[in-house]
Amino acid sequence: MLKVEAVSYRMQNRTLLKGVTFSLRQGELLAVVGANGAGKSTLISLINGENRPTEGKILLNNRPVSAYQPEELALKRATLGQSNNVNMAFSAEEIVMMGRYPHFRGTPRPADYQAVAEAMEISGTASLAERSFLTMSGGEQQRVQLARVLAQLWDCPGGLLLLDEPVSSLDLRYQQQTLAVARAFVKQGYLVIAVLHDLNLAAQYADRILMMKDGRRWKDGTPAQVLNTNDIYHVFGLETEVVMNRKTLTPYLLPKEIRLNAAHFNSSISNPHYPMNLLEKYTDFKMQHPDKSIRNAAEALKVSEAELLMTGLEGHVIRLRTETEAILENVKALGQVTGITQNGHCVMEAHGTYRDFSVTPHAVLFLGEMDIRIFPQHWAMAFAVDDNGRQSLQFFDRSGTTLHKIFLTGSSVTGAYENLVKRFRSDHQGPVSVERKTAAASTGLTDYEIDVQGLQTAWEALTDSHEFFGLLRRFKVTRTQALRLAPENRAEQISFEIFQDMMAHCSRQVIPLMAFVGNHGCIQIHTGEVKNLIDTGNSYQMMNSQFSLSLDIKSIASVWKVVKPSTDGDIHSLELFDTAGELIVQVFGKRKPGHPELPAWREIHLAMSRSSLP
Numbered sequence: 001m002l003k004v005e006a007v008s009y010r011m012q013n014r015t016l017l018k019g020v021t022f023s024l025r026q027g028e029l030l031a032v033v034g035a036n037g038a039g040k041s042t043l044i045s046l047i048n049g050e051n052r053p054t055e056g057k058i059l060l061n062n063r064p065v066s067a068y069q070p071e072e073l074a075l076k077r078a079t080l081g082q083s084n085n086v087n088m089a090f091s092a093e094e095i096v097m098m099g100r101y102p103h104f105r106g107t108p109r110p111a112d113y114q115a116v117a118e119a120m121e122i123s124g125t126a127s128l129a130e131r132s133f134l135t136m137s138g139g140e141q142q143r144v145q146l147a148r149v150l151a152q153l154w155d156c157p158g159g160l161l162l163l164d165e166p167v168s169s170l171d172l173r174y175q176q177q178t179l180a181v182a183r184a185f186v187k188q189g190y191l192v193i194a195v196l197h198d199l200n201l202a203a204q205y206a207d208r209i210l211m212m213k214d215g216r217r218w219k220d221g222t223p224a225q226v227l228n229t230n231d232i233y234h235v236f237g238l239e240t241e242v243v244m245n246r247k248t249l250t251p252y253l254l255p256k257e258i259r260l261n262a263a264h265f266n267s268s269i270s271n272p273h274y275p276m277n278l279l280e281k282y283t284d285f286k287m288q289h290p291d292k293s294i295r296n297a298a299e300a301l302k303v304s305e306a307e308l309l310m311t312g313l314e315g316h317v318i319r320l321r322t323e324t325e326a327i328l329e330n331v332k333a334l335g336q337v338t339g340i341t342q343n344g345h346c347v348m349e350a351h352g353t354y355r356d357f358s359v360t361p362h363a364v365l366f367l368g369e370m371d372i373r374i375f376p377q378h379w380a381m382a383f384a385v386d387d388n389g390r391q392s393l394q395f396f397d398r399s400g401t402t403l404h405k406i407f408l409t410g411s412s413v414t415g416a417y418e419n420l421v422k423r424f425r426s427d428h429q430g431p432v433s434v435e436r437k438t439a440a441a442s443t444g445l446t447d448y449e450i451d452v453q454g455l456q457t458a459w460e461a462l463t464d465s466h467e468f469f470g471l472l473r474r475f476k477v478t479r480t481q482a483l484r485l486a487p488e489n490r491a492e493q494i495s496f497e498i499f500q501d502m503m504a505h506c507s508r509q510v511i512p513l514m515a516f517v518g519n520h521g522c523i524q525i526h527t528g529e530v531k532n533l534i535d536t537g538n539s540y541q542m543m544n545s546q547f548s549l550s551l552d553i554k555s556i557a558s559v560w561k562v563v564k565p566s567t568d569g570d571i572h573s574l575e576l577f578d579t580a581g582e583l584i585v586q587v588f589g590k591r592k593p594g595h596p597e598l599p600a601w602r603e604i605h606l607a608m609s610r611s612s613l614p
Helices: 040-048 092-098 110-122 138-152 172-187 199-205 229-236 278-288 294-301 305-312 324-329 414-424 452-460 465-475 479-484 496-508 599-609
Strands: 002-011 014-024 029-034 055-060 077-080 160-164 191-195 208-213 216-221 240-245 250-255 317-320 335-342 346-352 357-359 364-367 371-374 381-387 390-396 402-412 491-494 513-519 522-528 532-535 539-544 547-552 558-564 571-577 583-589
Touching (some): 002 040, 014 040, 029 040, 029 172, 040 160, 077 138, 092 110, 110 138, 138 160, 138 172, 160 172, 216 229, 229 240, 278 294, 294 305, 305 317, 305 381, 305 390, 324 357, 324 364, 324 414, 335 513, 346 522, 381 414, 390 414, 402 522, 452 465, 479 491, 479 558, 496 558, 496 571, 496 599, 522 547, 558 599, 571 599, 583 599
Parallel strands (some): 014 216, 029 208
Antiparallel strands (some): 002 014, 002 055, 240 250, 335 346, 335 402, 346 547, 364 371, 371 522, 381 390, 390 402, 513 522, 539 547, 571 583
16 A cells, blocks of 8 residues: 655755555555646655655555665566666667565566567567667667566556656557557556546546646545646636546546637737737637636736626626716625625635625625625726626626625526616626726835834824724834834744634634735625635635635735723734735624634734744
């Protein structure tokens, strides 16, 4: 049996693998799949014993791979690598006999010659026995190397066979033949791990598939469990259709065609027709980058999301009148929906009904299961969108930046949606101009110009955390500036890793949280437990059945632990900022005004200050 337990590997300050865990039993063929650079070959090199994990351990038959002597390990595992360079004119038979070197000293035995002959026969290389390896094609060389590793474990029951891209140079027949041989060995109790790029071959021959992304285990299961359109899209960035073979009950992938125009990416080729308009550019971008969102497209094309959306007017997009309060008051009738609020680095999604609508002089409020604060003075554009049957209401500011989106679900009242769209449909269905954003001039003071003593005194005099905004305006400080100059023990900068540890602790101990995600036009709040935490390397996701929050890890410039006094006692929070000092997300322990915060949440902060968690 093979066990890979929480294995990570770093080289030259780069993390190539992180926390990979899986096991393999005798009689199983595991296919390892993933995009280029996912860490597949690195994983093979660690299992092979060529390299040692930075963290974690790899056990073969309950012994660490590193504990085996090379001669002993050679009788238990064999590896077919991607690169098998030979510079001397060895014959094919001599190459295959090298696989038997661990079995004899000096002169091969009859059993060694028999193993070589049988391995060459099944790999289709018997006719090449006397040929020089250097005169062979790439496919022939790969089959000879396969025969070598087969010969190495030919009479070693229960051995581990590692095949790194074993069919990359082979024609259609020998691709099937190679994996059929591996499958035959598995049926005799061997363990086989094969790195494959052809997902259909993986589905056809593997018992299980380990799908990797960015050095991490993305998914592990049967071919039917792993190979679906959603996971393939996220890992490979490719849209596919997955159908089930009714005879074999295995999935089969049909990739969707990618169409490109050379004039769009090669500046030396002139477009003989006319420059592309925005719709054509957007369509072209989606064809080339099917895994990218409309926000990614807007950034690449240097326009706003609203401008891209307006390319669908008179089609799947309907412009609504900008009667923000009236539209929002009618959203309750839609029933169960998904509300989405985002800023440049974080997206929050929550599922529920927009209940308890109210209007104050400064904001529109929803205080039920959808807890949202809306600042309608910034809401300038509204659209109803039908994207291949997925209906939504989407709201933007004057520059076309997304403020809030409401998507219908399978439980929504579609009739109410249709009535709302009909009622608020604008008479003008053409595109509208957007205001271009201009960088705001900095009006803040330097640290030396700030009344630090006054700031700290005012901080200690706070009676409600909401008063903090007034404190920033009063002393003309930015939020991160205030944290730097805070009174002792009121603000402490921590690492993102500590933030992750705290969230993991809250998940394990079932400590409910409050997460705030906002932009200048909207703040959305989630209150409740966080059951699942996922670190993909690029994003950090927190979720439960009714909520999800996705953070762009690379955009996080600083994380702060903040303590503000109130009439209910100290209020502890975690605040994440980008490089411009803009707030990305805030996290509190669950609480209500008039009640102290949860003791368990406060204990986490104390433990964090000691750099350890219970």
